[in-house]
Amino acid sequence: MVKSPAGVPAPDDPSGPVRLADVARHAGVSVSTASNALTGNRAVSAPLIERVLASAAELGYRRNELAHSLRTGRRHAIGLVIPDVTNPFFAEIVSVVEECAHEAGLSLTLCNTGFDPEREAAYLARLVTSADGVLLFSTAPSERTVRPLVEMGLPLVMCDEPLVVAGAGTVHSDNAAGGRLAAHHLVDAGATSFGLISGPATLPSAGERRRGFEQGLAERGHRLDPDACVAVSYSLDGGREGIRRLLARDCPLDGVLASTDMQAIGALFEAADRGRKVPDDLLICGFDGIGWSDRTRPTLSTVQQDIAGMARTGFEMLASMVAGDGQPGVRTLPVSLVVRESTSRA
Amino acid sequence: MVKSPAGVPAPDDPSGPVRLADVARHAGVSVSTASNALTGNRAVSAPLIERVLASAAELGYRRNELAHSLRTGRRHAIGLVIPDVTNPFFAEIVSVVEECAHEAGLSLTLCNTGFDPEREAAYLARLVTSADGVLLFSTAPSERTVRPLVEMGLPLVMCDEPLVVAGAGTVHSDNAAGGRLAAHHLVDAGATSFGLISGPATLPSAGERRRGFEQGLAERGHRLDPDACVAVSYSLDGGREGIRRLLARDCPLDGVLASTDMQAIGALFEAADRGRKVPDDLLICGFDGIGWSDRTRPTLSTVQQDIAGMARTGFEMLASMVAGDGQPGVRTLPVSLVVRESTSRA
DNA sequence: CTGAAAGCGCTAACAG
DNA sequence: CTGTTAGCGCTTTCAG
Numbered sequence: 001m002v003k004s005p006a007g008v009p010a011p012d013d014p015s016g017p018v019r020l021a022d023v024a025r026h027a028g029v030s031v032s033t034a035s036n037a038l039t040g041n042r043a044v045s046a047p048l049i050e051r052v053l054a055s056a057a058e059l060g061y062r063r064n065e066l067a068h069s070l071r072t073g074r075r076h077a078i079g080l081v082i083p084d085v086t087n088p089f090f091a092e093i094v095s096v097v098e099e100c101a102h103e104a105g106l107s108l109t110l111c112n113t114g115f116d117p118e119r120e121a122a123y124l125a126r127l128v129t130s131a132d133g134v135l136l137f138s139t140a141p142s143e144r145t146v147r148p149l150v151e152m153g154l155p156l157v158m159c160d161e162p163l164v165v166a167g168a169g170t171v172h173s174d175n176a177a178g179g180r181l182a183a184h185h186l187v188d189a190g191a192t193s194f195g196l197i198s199g200p201a202t203l204p205s206a207g208e209r210r211r212g213f214e215q216g217l218a219e220r221g222h223r224l225d226p227d228a229c230v231a232v233s234y235s236l237d238g239g240r241e242g243i244r245r246l247l248a249r250d251c252p253l254d255g256v257l258a259s260t261d262m263q264a265i266g267a268l269f270e271a272a273d274r275g276r277k278v279p280d281d282l283l284i285c286g287f288d289g290i291g292w293s294d295r296t297r298p299t300l301s302t303v304q305q306d307i308a309g310m311a312r313t314g315f316e317m318l319a320s321m322v323a324g325d326g327q328p329g330v331r332t333l334p335v336s337l338v339v340r341e342s343t344s345r346a
Numbered sequence: 347m348v349k350s351p352a353g354v355p356a357p358d359d360p361s362g363p364v365r366l367a368d369v370a371r372h373a374g375v376s377v378s379t380a381s382n383a384l385t386g387n388r389a390v391s392a393p394l395i396e397r398v399l400a401s402a403a404e405l406g407y408r409r410n411e412l413a414h415s416l417r418t419g420r421r422h423a424i425g426l427v428i429p430d431v432t433n434p435f436f437a438e439i440v441s442v443v444e445e446c447a448h449e450a451g452l453s454l455t456l457c458n459t460g461f462d463p464e465r466e467a468a469y470l471a472r473l474v475t476s477a478d479g480v481l482l483f484s485t486a487p488s489e490r491t492v493r494p495l496v497e498m499g500l501p502l503v504m505c506d507e508p509l510v511v512a513g514a515g516t517v518h519s520d521n522a523a524g525g526r527l528a529a530h531h532l533v534d535a536g537a538t539s540f541g542l543i544s545g546p547a548t549l550p551s552a553g554e555r556r557r558g559f560e561q562g563l564a565e566r567g568h569r570l571d572p573d574a575c576v577a578v579s580y581s582l583d584g585g586r587e588g589i590r591r592l593l594a595r596d597c598p599l600d601g602v603l604a605s606t607d608m609q610a611i612g613a614l615f616e617a618a619d620r621g622r623k624v625p626d627d628l629l630i631c632g633f634d635g636i637g638w639s640d641r642t643r644p645t646l647s648t649v650q651q652d653i654a655g656m657a658r659t660g661f662e663m664l665a666s667m668v669a670g671d672g673q674p675g676v677r678t679l680p681v682s683l684v685v686r687e688s689t690s691r692a
Numbered sequence: 693c694t695g696a697a698a699g700c701g702c703t704a705a706c707a708g
Numbered sequence: 709c710t711g712t713t714a715g716c717g718c719t720t721t722c723a724g
Contacts, residue, residue, distance in 0.1 A: 017475065017498065019717060030695045035719060042720085045693065065476040066421065067717035070412045070700050077455070085444070086637070091437045098431070098458045102465075107476065109423070110456040112444040119448075129363070130411045130453065152363065236641075265641070291432070295582075295611070297643040365701060376711045381703060388704090391709065413701035416716050 018061045027055040038063070078318060079127035079134040081111040081120060087235070087262060088290040089307065090137065093159075096311035097135060104319060106132070115139045115233075128154050133318045135159055135311075140202045155321035157328065159314045162204050169317040169328030171310055175205050178303035178335040179212020180219070182257045182285045185301070187220040189343045191255025191283050194222060196229040197242035197267060199259045206231070209259050209287060225251070234259065239266025247274065254282055261288035264300055268342065283343040298341030306333045364407045373401035384409070424664060425473035425480040427457040427466060433581070433608060434636040435653065436483065439505075442657035443481060450665060452478070461485045461579075474500050479664045481505055481657075486548050501667035503674065505660045508550050515663040515674030517656055521551050524649035524681040525558020526565070528603045528631045531647070533566040535689045537601025537629050540568060542575040543588035543613060545605045552577070555605050555633060571597070580605065585612025593620065600628055607634040610646055614688065629689040644687030652679045 024034035029048055037044045037052035044052075055061075069075050080097050082090045094110065101108045109131055111123040117140040124145075127134050133155035136146070141163040149156055150167040157169035164170050186194065196213055199206030214224050230245045232238035239258055243266070246253055258264035264286030268278060276282045278298055286293055289304030313331050321328050370380035375394055382388045383398035390398075401407075415421050426443050428436045440456065447454045455477055457469040463486040470491075473480050479501035482492070487509040495502055496513040503515035510516050532540065542559055545552030560570050576591045578584035585604055589612070592599055604610035610632030614624060622628045624644055632639055635650030659677050667674050 020719095021717080031718085032696080032720075033694055036694090039719080043693070048694085062471060062475050064416075064717050065472070066412055066416045067700090068719080070410075070416050070702090070716090071718045071720085073700080075412070085431065085440045086434070086437050088432070088434075088437075091432050091434075094431045094456070095458060098456060099460075102458075107455050107457075107472070109453050110440070110444060111453075112441060112448075114445075125408065126411075126453070129408050269641070292638070295615070296641075366703095367701080377701095378703075378712080379710055382710090385703080389709065394710085410701050413716090414703080416700090416718090417702045417704085419716080 017064070018059045020061070020063070023052065023056045023059055023061045026059060027051045075130060075132045076105065077107045077109050077131050078315075078322075079109045079111060079123070079131040080137075081113060081123055081127075081134060082137045083113050083115045083139045084235075085110070085112050088292050089261070089288050092290065092307045093137065093311045096308045097315055100312060100315040104315075113139055117145075121145060124149055124154075128152055133157070133322045135314050135318055137161075138163075141204065155318055155328075157314045157318045157321070159310060160205065162208060162332075164330055167328070169314070169321060170330040171314045171317060171333065172205065172331075173305045173310065173333045173335050175208035175335075176212035176215070178287060178305070179209040179214075179257070180216035181212075181335065181337045182287070182303050183213045183216025183222075184220060185337055185339065185343065186255035186257065186283055186285060187217070187222060189255070189279075189283055190345060192222070193252040193254055194224055194228060195243075195246040195253050195256040196224060197239055197246070197256060197258040197263050198229050198231045199234045199238075199263075201231055203234075206259055209257075213257055228253070232263070234263060236262045236266035236269075239263030239268075240270040241266075243267040243270045244274075247271075247276070255285075256282065257285050257287070259287050261286040261290045261293045261300060261302055264302065264342075265292065265296055268296055268298070268300065278342050279345050283345075285343055289338060293338075294340070296342075301340045301343040302338050304336050304338045306335070309333055363410070364405045366407070366409070369398065369402045369405055369407045372405060373397045421476060421478045422451065423453045423455050423477050424661075424668075425455045425457060425469070425477040426483075427459060427469055427473075427480060428483045429459050429461045429485045430581075431456070431458050434638050435607070435634050438636065438653045439483065439657045442654045443661055446658060446661040450661075459485055463491075467491060470495055470500075474498055479503070479668045481660050481664055483507075484509075487550065501664055501674075503660045503664045503667070505656060506551065508554060508678075510676055513674070515660070515667060516676040517660045517663060517679065518551065518677075519651045519656065519679045519681050521554035521681075522558035522561070524633060524651070525555040525560075525603070526562035527558075527681065527683045528633065528649050529559045529562025529568075530566060531683055531685065531689065532601035532603065532629055532631060533563070533568060535601070535625075535629055536691060538568070539598040539600055540570055540574060541589075541592040541599050541602045542570060543585055543592070543602060543604040543609050544575050544577045545580045545584075545609075547577055549580075552605055555603075559603055574599070578609065580609060582608045582612035582615075585609030585614075586616040587612075589613040589616045590620075593617075593622070601631075602628065603631050603633070605633050607632040607636045607639045607646060607648055610648065610688075611638065611642055614642055614644070614646065624688050625691050629691075631689055635684060639684075640686070642688075647686045647689040648684050650682050650684045652681070655679055 024031045036042045037049045113120040141161040146165045162172040230242045232242040286300045286302035293300040293302045370377045383390045383395045459466040487507040492511045508518040578588040632646045632648035639646040639648045
């Protein structure tokens with residue numbers, strides 16, 4: 001395939017990419033010395049190290065990652081499994097994880113499941129042999145699905161969802177505290193009849209946020225009517241549907257917590273389309289604290305998660321698991337309330 | 347490291363993951379037969395194929411991608427280099443490319459440059475040995491930077507930016523046509539003094555959009571004052587800064603094209619902060635057609651690019667380059683105007 | 693400190 | 709149709 005037109009020097013064209021052997025020959029040393037000189041893995045005399053470096057530079061040598069990996073067992077790559085990059089929450093996660101991976105000299109294999117559990121499983125199976133470890137933002141977290149992977153020796157950190165699996169790490173926000181915070185705030189802001197736009201029943205986080213919300217309301221002498229809690233997808237359209245169902249009940253409703261900012265934004269739009277004024281007629285609070293929560297009109301009050309912190313903590317746990325440092329743990333990240341226009345009446 | 351507690355069967359624990367040799371032994375055939383049975387690469391008798399498949403399933407065999415790649419030269423991965431996942435335009439691109447890669451059985455190595463040309467170069471250098479090909483959304487596209495990679499035999503498609511490099515593919519939108527469309531529309535919508543929020547001078551796309559805009563205005567008997575064109579970054583904050591500078595000139599201004607939806611959204615916010623009513627006092631048109639352009643208030647009129655089409659076309663070009671089918675070409679994608687509230691006066 | 697040689701797990705010639 | 713053998717490019721014993 002590689003054909004170097006006659007007459008052209010073509011420094012490295014012959015057998016395609018430059019191999020370590022080429023560098024060694026050019027430097028007049030053995031392959032192993034060349035290897036050691038480049039990796040610094042074992043001591044090599046200064047003059048030789050110079051020569052090898054020079055030759056490598058001159059020939060434009062780049063180590064073949066594949067061969068290196070096959071030999072050492074280190075893949076120099078981690079997998080990041082998420083449901084949807086298009087959701088700003090995950091986009092922010094990806095951004096931070098990618099940054100961490102880059103700093104650590106690793107590359108990032110991105111797996112977008114589109115909320116399909118089978119696809120998620122397929123990705124994970126593949127990552128077992130192609131990544132050093134996995135950061136999993138699961139769409140259907142379950143012990144059954146994760147355990148086999150861990151037993152196969154795949155370092156794995158369960159992110160965002162409070163599922164604890166032996167041998168795997170877990171990092172998640174304090175969802176219940178967030179739910180309580182939102183409840184207290186909605187009450188304090190003047191709401192008296194509440195609704196909750198919740199998430200898929202398969203997600204533990206949705207349950208925790210709900211429990212926290214119920215408890216918070218109870219602490220203020222209110223309660224959440226069971227049918228004032230609707231389970232919809234963690235998306236903008238889910239939020240639209242959620243508020244629609246809440247409003248369709250034909251009960252009073254003036255304080256709503258959405259389990260996700262995207263849901264809250266959807267709720268904001270749908271409420272506007274139906275002539276409900278936010279915050280005058282209806283208070284809406286989100287959960288996540290994505291950048292866009294500050295770019296809606298009205299701006300969105302929300303329970304702020306430490307998104308970058310989750311990504312960074314997850315990465316660090318994974319890195320230390322890959323390095324073999326001790327047993328992974330469970331980290332719960334604090335949340336805080338950010339009050340903006342959607343819950344602030346004049 | 348792998349210690350199987352005495353007494354536990356541990357089907358595959360011994361030497362870690364199951365290798366092809368294990369499957370072959372278990373099925374009572376040679377490694378090559380096992381290989382051929384699994385890959386279907388060369389004919390194997392039906393009964394043997396059965397036995398091998400059964401053994402593989404029983405032992406839970408998964409082919410080692412690394413070894414496979416080292417041997418075949420196919421990496422089963424493509425690289426996607428973008429400036430910022432957090433920007434919805436790129437998030438949409440990532441989403442589609444990931445989908446295409448998945449369908450083709452490839453994994454996606456995501457590289458986020460953060461608009462840093464050096465980082466971009468470093469990623470590309472690494473991808474040469476670890477990916478089958480690269481889709482490049484460059485932050486500083488230049489022949490000098492891309493050519494060496496192509497010469498090293500890296501299949502590469504230049505996306506979004508109209509830079510043509512021999513041996514590389516190119517896919518980009520018809521930026522000039524988009525600029526013209528926007529100009530005509532702003533004139534027709536009643537604007538008389540124009541401004542352009544442009545992008546970094548290093549980006550050919552910015553230049554083309556500008557030229558199209560100028561030409562479109564000229565065709566309607568207007569012109570763009572040279573200092574009514576400000577070059578800022580392709581981001582929300584860039585847009586804020588852009589409109590600020592445009593307004594600071596203290597000249598009339600009632601029709602603005604932003605070269606990017608994110609800029610346009612920033613401009614929308616900044617204009618509102620400064621008491622300029624859109625669309626009553628000022629018409630603003632964006633460029634890209636990201637999902638969020640429909641989620642601002644007012645909603646954003648914009649020049650719609652075929653974002654998914656760009657991603658898909660880029661992927662297909664890359665796939666055929668990897669497969670060795672002929673020479674790559676240049677594809678220019680059509681754009682269209684989407685009129686929404688930000689340019690629609692009552 | 694340096695070199696020769698043995699593989700990592702897999703596929704692709706080569707023989708049978 | 710099946711088995712044996714030789715590597716892909718690299719690191720890492722093992723001798724010198």
